[in-house]
Amino acid sequence: MTPAVGPSRSQPATLSDVARLAGVSIATASKALNGRTQVRAETRQRVIEAAERLAFRPNQLARGLLVGRSGTVGLLTSDLEGRFSIPILMGAEDAFGAGEVAVFLCDARGDAIREQHHVRALLGRRVDGLIVVGSRTDPRPSLGRELPVPVVYAYAPSDDPDDLSIVPDSVDAGRIAVEHLLACGRTRIAHITGDPGYLAAQERAEGALTALADAGLAPVGEPRFGAWSEGWGRAATALLLDRHPDLDAVLCGSDQIARGVMDVLRERGHRVPEDVAVMGFDNWQVLTAASRPPLTSVDMNLEQVGRAAAHALFGAIGGVRHSGVETVRCRVVIRGSTAPLS
Amino acid sequence: MTPAVGPSRSQPATLSDVARLAGVSIATASKALNGRTQVRAETRQRVIEAAERLAFRPNQLARGLLVGRSGTVGLLTSDLEGRFSIPILMGAEDAFGAGEVAVFLCDARGDAIREQHHVRALLGRRVDGLIVVGSRTDPRPSLGRELPVPVVYAYAPSDDPDDLSIVPDSVDAGRIAVEHLLACGRTRIAHITGDPGYLAAQERAEGALTALADAGLAPVGEPRFGAWSEGWGRAATALLLDRHPDLDAVLCGSDQIARGVMDVLRERGHRVPEDVAVMGFDNWQVLTAASRPPLTSVDMNLEQVGRAAAHALFGAIGGVRHSGVETVRCRVVIRGSTAPLS
DNA sequence: TAGCTTTCAGAAAGCCTTTTCGGTTTCTTT
DNA sequence: AAAGAAACCGAAAAGGCTTTCTGAAAGCTA
Secondary structure (H helix, E strand, O other): EEEEEOOOOEEEEEEHHHHHHHHHHHHHHHHHOOOOOOOOHHHHHHHHHHHHHHOOOHHHHHHHHHHHOEEEEEEOOOOOOOOHHHHHHHHHHHHHHHOOOEEEEOOOOHHHHHHHHHHHHHHHHOOOEEEOOOOOOOOOOOOOOOOOOOOEEEEEOOOOOEEEEEOOHHHHHHHHHHHHHHHHOOOOOOOOOOOOOOEEEEEEEEHHHHHHHHOOOOOOOOOOOOOOOHHHHHHHHHHHHHHHHOOEEEEEEEEEHHHHHHHHHHOOOOOOOOOOEEEEEEOOHHHHHHOOOOOEEEEOOHHHHHHOOOOHHHHHHHOEEEEEEEOOOOEEEOOOOOOOOO | EEEEEEOOOOOOOOOOHHHHHHHOOOOHHHHHHHOOOOOHHHHHHHHHHHHHHHHOOOOOHHHHHHHHOOOOOEEEEOOOOOOOOOHHHHHHHHHHHOOOOOEEEOOOOOOOOOHHHHHHHHHHHHOOEEEEOOOOOOEEOOOOOOOOEEEEEOOOOEEOOEEEEEOOOOOHHHHHHHHHHOOOOOOOOOEEOOOOOOOOHHHHHHHHHHHHHHHHOOOOOOOHHHHOOOOHHHHHEEEHHHHHOOOOOOEEHHHHHHHHHHHHHHOOOOOOOOOOOOEEEEEEEEEEHHHOOEEEEOOOOHHHHHHHHHHHHHHHHOOEEEEEEEOOOEEOOOOOOOOOOO
């Protein structure tokens, strides 16, 4: 690393620089560059060339100060490392980035104090709105109703029904998963899932049981709750096979669990998917693609959750306020671990 | 989702509101709130209470306009989904978030056009600096020297040596990995790694070979390049065992490869770590923790890369300009897959 | 009490842009 | 050619804040 004397960075050009170079007033320069009428085409051209030459970029701070909207939104996440926040964040960034909106990223690390701090800082910067991204689908404390800007909660809904939240439809996710297995001709279906303290685990199980009941079936054993890990998948499968060696499908609460399940199935001589179909949740590429065979999984469409949140916020900024919990449907991504019974 | 008429969101309080409530001029109010002298303690107190009552938050847009610094930086990433960008991003966000700086997040999706677009937008918002985060350690095109604000490149260095880049030390990473295996008493070490088009793969291999040579050893077979996948790990291991059944350690270019390697080793009856030690790169928790046994891996300290980038940018904004490539050392995280030979 | 310093408050300029509105020039029209 | 219309341009204000500089009041000394 070599210290060096920087080239004196010249201040960025201002509108008055452009106006001076083009030989017009500031007002005319502004109108020319903003495509407004009341400027002769020839004059406009001169201004545009001047702006070009000076690499002029209008100062958004000044514009924001004037028009009362900063053109920025705050994205408040509770855990950047969490793999659920990122796709949502991408979707939101995507939906905004296309337009004229820039996104402030803040990570509260699950700490309410830090979150409060970030909210204050963002309000000081006059963001036009806020998206709060959670890391699990359980409700989280509302930021309150007294904020001067609209707020949309994504993935983790607010506990205040008066707020607007966008979440994946976990109940439906459980249902469509079972329906896929039924469509493959499976009838002896078990469910191994994760931490019972997670609403997502409960809701998926609920949806799955409903779909089974609708088909006049009962699950093979009760749904088994445990942890979101491969280890639990392995342990639960071992127990399950001892009691119900005749099962023909296992619906897993996560892709990690599914990997553990598949490992034990293979070790015990059950073929996937010929003997037993296996299916996961989350559609986490690195796991679904690498497993043998590739794993069918339910994708939560998190990017779409992010985009929907961005659009809702956009609407709210425009004055269209909504409230309640809006759900986004999940989808089954079919791979080799599920196939019709031949 | 229920449409509703929003409560008319009151405009945030301004300094002049505070001044009026406190019965002073806005100049005095400003000085009182900013802890400047020339204000009687009693007056200051009155102003502070007024500000409190109105929930006054100074408008950073106005302040930025005035002082010529916005207190914001742009974080330009090329792939948000990439698992390498995120920790760096966290580190940077962390280093800034503590202070008075807010971070604009932009994802260019690996598209140069979009990147250029984002740079322009950020400059329009008068960011004080830019951090460019890449998704692999190969050099990337510089944004150019003509930017009005300092730029720091993280993970992927700039191809212009006059820019400042912060990257993990991949050569050293290869070296310390081998040194760990040597310290475990291993001497017949093979290297299975990923895509040879990645500089990281080349440099890690180089460091590994150097460390072996320094110990007077040669690798078991040549380093095998392939893909960063479990499948390649499995395939390469099968080939390797056929030719060199006597090896006692495999250094893998990634955790994914390592998982494939361990699977095949186990299937063929080699115990890990008793017979063969296995070690990966990236220290990706979900893989290292779930494998059997837990995987020893080299952590690239990416958060530290992000923090270092943020600090460097901070310095550059303050006028201390550096250039060249600065490296951050990696570290070995020891788990069950490597152990001393007994 | 006159003259000095010290302490504190406020007026005003400035940051950069947009927009309104009044003023000047050019073009039509009869 | 003169009046009216149209086209074009610029002065100025506004937005919220910080800072400098001026002014006033209070406290001090002789």
